[in-house]
Amino acid sequence: MTDSFDSSESAEARAGSGPEARATDVLEALHVYSAAEAAMRRRTGTAMGLGENDLLALRFILDNHAGGRTTASKDVTRYLGISSASTTVLLHRLEKGGFIERRPSSTDRRSIEIFATATAEGDTGPMLALAQEQMSMTTESLTVEEARTITKFLTMMRKTVDQIGHRRPN
Amino acid sequence: MTDSFDSSESAEARAGSGPEARATDVLEALHVYSAAEAAMRRRTGTAMGLGENDLLALRFILDNHAGGRTTASKDVTRYLGISSASTTVLLHRLEKGGFIERRPSSTDRRSIEIFATATAEGDTGPMLALAQEQMSMTTESLTVEEARTITKFLTMMRKTVDQIGHRRPN
DNA sequence: CGGATTAGCTAGTAAAACTAGCAAACCGGG
DNA sequence: CCCGGTTTGCTAGTTTTACTAGCTAATCCG
Known part of the structure; x- marks a missing residue:
C-alpha cells in the first residue's frame, strides 16, 4: 500500500549529511510518518467496518x-x-x-x-491496544533527553500547524 | 479549533516529570500533532477547493x-x-x-x-509553500543532534505503524 | 429577568469514496 | 506467432460521510 512510497528511505539514508539537509529531512520523515499512519488507520478501520x-x-x-x-x-x-x-x-x-x-x-x-x-x-481495545503497545515499545526505548526533544518538537509543530489557514466551523 | 484539545497541554506541562511518563507524553504529542495536521489540511484544502x-x-x-x-x-x-x-x-x-x-x-x-x-x-506552490515554510522555520531551529533524534524516531515509528493492521485481533 | 451563547439534533445537499465491470495494451509460455 | 492471464485506466451507479441551514432547550451573565 504505502510500501511503494519511494521517497521514504531517503530521509533516513541522508540522516547524517549536510546541515541544510537536516530540516527537510525532519519534515519529510514527519510527512512520511503521517502517510503511514493514515494508511494504517484505513487498514484497521475498514477491517472492522469503521471510517x-x-x-x-x-x-x-x-x-x-x-x-x-x-x-x-x-x-x-x-x-x-x-x-x-x-x-x-x-x-x-x-x-x-x-x-x-x-x-x-x-x-x-x-x-x-x-x-x-x-x-x-x-473488541476494539485489543486492536488499538496492540498498535498502542507496539508504539509504546518504540517510545520507551528513548532516553529522557530524546523524549523531551521529540515532545518539544511535536508541540512546536502543532502550534505552527494550528495557525495555518484559519477557519472556524460552528 | 484544535487549540481546545484539552489533553494537549498536559504533555507539554509534564514534559519534565518521571521517566515512565515520557513515553506516553511522546505518543500523546504525536497523536495531537496528527490531529492538528489533518485539521490543517482540511482547512487549507477547502480554502482552495481541494479535498x-x-x-x-x-x-x-x-x-x-x-x-x-x-x-x-x-x-x-x-x-x-x-x-x-x-x-x-x-x-x-x-x-x-x-x-x-x-x-x-x-x-x-x-x-x-x-x-x-x-x-x-x-498557485498551489505558494499555498503549500507557506505551510512548508512556516514548518521549515520550526525545523531549522533544531540542532543537528535534535534533528537526527527526531528523524530517527519518526522513521522507527513509521516502520512500526507499517506492520499494524496486517494481523487479526481474533 | 431577558438577551446572548452553547450543546446537540434534524433535514436536505454535496463531495468523494466504493464496487462492478469493460476495453486496450502488455507479458509470457507453448 | 498467439492466446490466456494480468495490468492500466476508464465509466456507471451506489454508498458513505461531511457540509450548511436552522431549530430547541439549557445555561450563562449583565
Whole structure:
C-alpha cells in the first residue's frame, strides 16, 4: 500500500549529511510518518467496518475513559475539527454499532456523556491496544533527553500547524 | 479549533516529570500533532477547493516532479491507498482545475504520465509553500543532534505503524 | 429577568469514496 | 506467432460521510 512510497528511505539514508539537509529531512520523515499512519488507520478501520474519523473518535473516547475523563459531543467535535452535525451522526453511528453509549449529562442538561461499551473495550481495545503497545515499545526505548526533544518538537509543530489557514466551523 | 484539545497541554506541562511518563507524553504529542495536521489540511484544502486526498496527491506529484520522476495513475493509487476508479476521478478533478496535465505514456500505451502545470507550481506552490515554510522555520531551529533524534524516531515509528493492521485481533 | 451563547439534533445537499465491470495494451509460455 | 492471464485506466451507479441551514432547550451573565 504505502510500501511503494519511494521517497521514504531517503530521509533516513541522508540522516547524517549536510546541515541544510537536516530540516527537510525532519519534515519529510514527519510527512512520511503521517502517510503511514493514515494508511494504517484505513487498514484497521475498514477491517472492522469503521471510517477513519470513527476510529479517531473512538480512540479519543477510550483514551479519555482510560484517563478517568468523560467525553461530550463537543469534545469530539473539537478534536476532529468537523461540524457538530457531523459529530452527531458519527456518534449515532458508533452507538448503533454498539461501541459507545450516550447518556444525558448529570451536570449540564443540554450535554451528553459518552461511554465506551465493553464491546469497544474488548473488541476494539485489543486492536488499538496492540498498535498502542507496539508504539509504546518504540517510545520507551528513548532516553529522557530524546523524549523531551521529540515532545518539544511535536508541540512546536502543532502550534505552527494550528495557525495555518484559519477557519472556524460552528 | 484544535487549540481546545484539552489533553494537549498536559504533555507539554509534564514534559519534565518521571521517566515512565515520557513515553506516553511522546505518543500523546504525536497523536495531537496528527490531529492538528489533518485539521490543517482540511482547512487549507477547502480554502482552495481541494479535498484532503487531492492535496496529498498533488504534493506527491510535485515531489516526484522535483525529483525528476514521472507519475502514473497507478502510483497515485498506491500512494493514497484508494481504488483506481477513485484515482481516475481525482486526477480528472485536478486536471479540470488546471493543476496537472495527463499525457499518454510513451513507453506503455495503457498508461498515462502526469505532469504538474505551472499553475500547480505557482498557485498551489505558494499555498503549500507557506505551510512548508512556516514548518521549515520550526525545523531549522533544531540542532543537528535534535534533528537526527527526531528523524530517527519518526522513521522507527513509521516502520512500526507499517506492520499494524496486517494481523487479526481474533 | 431577558438577551446572548452553547450543546446537540434534524433535514436536505454535496463531495468523494466504493464496487462492478469493460476495453486496450502488455507479458509470457507453448 | 498467439492466446490466456494480468495490468492500466476508464465509466456507471451506489454508498458513505461531511457540509450548511436552522431549530430547541439549557445555561450563562449583565
